[in-house]
Amino acid sequence: MTFASAGTLGVVPGRRGELLAHLTRRSDVLGQIGCLAYEVGVSDDDPDTVFVVELWESSDAHQASLTLPEVQASIAAAQPLLSGDFGGFRFNVVGSPLRD
């Protein structure tokens, strides 16, 4: 069952560009381990936040990704850019009006 995560990442003021560059750096491994979509963005209403929507083949694929050395290194590298404010939600996809 497809798994979705929609998250907000609070950013240390002035460092949003660095976090965006970090999170959008091309990663072929993500696709190989079941990541279907990973969309990173911003909003004028909230300049110290980065937004991420992720779709994964399953909740297990998402969980497994967090144990990969590449992913752990990426999370560690992002830490100095994060304010510590996190938000969002996760859910199991049951369907879409765009497909049967």
Add this chain to the structure above:
Amino acid sequence: MTFASAGTLGVVPGRRGELLAHLTRRSDVLGQIGCLAYEVGVSDDDPDTVFVVELWESSDAHQASLTLPEVQASIAAAQPLLSGDFGGFRFNVVGSPLRD
């Protein structure tokens, strides 16, 4: 620029199944007006909420969709199933590690 919406819809207790059926009913018009993804789901942690992640070709495409008779009728039909609690966030996508 791709536009993303991640939302939570509070549901009248006992009517989540109806709202899921409503939101996932096949709609060819959505794809024709710039909807790239519309994923609907649930979470065991929150049984009276339905979760939706949407991706659109642009913020304008999303806004324009809300004026369509089909979409307005769909929103009206969902009203009796909604508790009135809404959450989530919207953002402009700047990139993805899955593509250059």
